Amino acid sequence: GESVGLHLPTLSVQEGDNSIINCAYSNSASDYFIWYKQESGKGPQFIIDIRSNMDKRQGQRVTVLLNKTVKHLSLQIAATQPGDSAVYFCAERAPYNTDKLIFGTGTRLQVFP
Amino acid sequence: DSGVTQTPKHLITATGQRVTLRCSPRSGDLSVYWYQQSLDQGLQFLIQYYNGEERAKGNILERFSAQQFPDLHSELNLSSLELGDSALYFCASKGAGSYNEQFFGPGTRLTVL
Numbered sequence: 712g713e714s715v716g717l718h719l720p721t722l723s724v725q726e727g728d729n730s731i732i733n734c735a736y737s738n739s740a741s742d743y744f745i746w747y748k749q750e751s752g753k754g755p756q757f758i759i760d761i762r763s764n765m766d767k768r769q770g771q772r773v774t775v776l777l778n779k780t781v782k783h784l785s786l787q788i789a790a791t792q793p794g795d796s797a798v799y800f801c802a803e804r805a806p807y808n809t810d811k812l813i814f815g816t817g818t819r820l821q822v823f824p
Numbered sequence: 825d826s827g828v829t830q831t832p833k834h835l836i837t838a839t840g841q842r843v844t845l846r847c848s849p850r851s852g853d854l855s856v857y858w859y860q861q862s863l864d865q866g867l868q869f870l871i872q873y874y875n876g877e878e879r880a881k882g883n884i885l886e887r888f889s890a891q892q893f894p895d896l897h898s899e900l901n902l903s904s905l906e907l908g909d910s911a912l913y914f915c916a917s918k919g920a921g922s923y924n925e926q927f928f929g930p931g932t933r934l935t936v937l
Contacts, residue, residue, distance in 0.1 A: 745925050754826065754914050754928035755867070762923060800867065810855060810918065811880050812926060814867040 719798060721819040730788040730822075734801030734815045739782060741803040745812065746775060746786045750797045758786070758799075788820075796822045827851065828929035830915050836935045842903040845932045849896055849917030855879070856898040857918070857926060858890055862911035873898055905936045 724730045736744065742763040747755035761768045761775045761784075768775050774787040784801050798817045805811040827850035837843055849856050858870040869882035873892035884890075887905075892898040902909060912933050916926035 743923055747928075754828075754916075754930050756826070757925045757927065760923070760925055802867075810857070810872055810926075811869050811882065812857075813869070816866050 719817050719819045721821060723821045723823060724791050726791060726793060726822055726824050728791055730786075730791045730795070730820060732786045732788075732799050732818045732820065734784040734786075734818075736782050736784060736801065736803040736815070737813065738803060738806055739779070740806035741813075742806060743804040744775070744777060744784055745802045745804075746773075746784075747800045747802060747814075748795075748797045749800065749817070755800060791820075791822050793822050793824070796820055826927040826929060828915060828917050828927050830913075830929040830932050832932060833930065834933050834935075836937065837905060838937055839905055839907060841905050841936075842901065843905065843934065845900040845902070845913050845915075845934075847898045847900070847915030847917075847929060849898070849915075850919070850927055853917035853919050853927075854896065855918040855926075856892055856896070857916040858884075858898070858900050859914040859916065859928075860911050861914060861931070862908075867914070870900070902934070907936050910934055910936045 745760045746758040749755045759770045772789045776785045800817045801815045802812040829848045831846045854875045857872045860868045870884040872880040876892050890900045912931045914931045916928045918926045
């Protein structure tokens with residue numbers, strides 16, 4: 712499940728710091744967004760989702776912010792831990808096909824001690 | 825563990841050959857999705873099935889086909905394989921409800937030599 716060959720943007724943070732991963736989505740009519748985490752050798756794992764009628768949603772140590780004006784999503788991870796090291800993808804649900812997900816290119820998060 | 829299973833985990837074959845990848849969705853999930861993750865393309869939606877019927881198509885080549893069986897497992901058939909088909913192939917499933925996230929399997933790594 713690794714994307715090591717991709718030229719992914721990389722975010723390096725120190726353990727304990729907060730991380731912010733950004734994503735620009737493509738379609739202003741998309742109504743549902745998901746953040747996935749992909750660890751090496753594994754499939755994407757659901758982290759958090761948000762509907763287009765919301766601006767913010769919080770989970771355990773994670774917060775997703777949605778800015779529809781500029782078609783921007785962000786994922787905030789509080790108190791980043793080594794286990795958070797992975798590639799993070801945002802996905803938008805295509806507006807004219809209710810189940811098709813369009814994935815962003817991903818961001819690699821590296822957590823160092 | 826997402827509850828989605830895929831076999832085989834690894835597959836090595838030669839150009840021109842045909843392979844079949846298998847996916848079993850989470851118990852009760854009627855929707856199955858197939859994605860390709862290559863080194864330079866990220867996660868690309870291929871096709872979706874719902875309760876045995878094709879629901880949506882993405883960037884799936886004509887050499888590729890899929891089906892979903894009455895027991896809801898799905899197979900992705902890749903024929904006349906080319907070097908560029910080497911990638912990770914993921915299956916995902918989704919429960920009822922329009923906002924449910926997709927749960928991904930561990931993937932099949934296909935290497936075409």
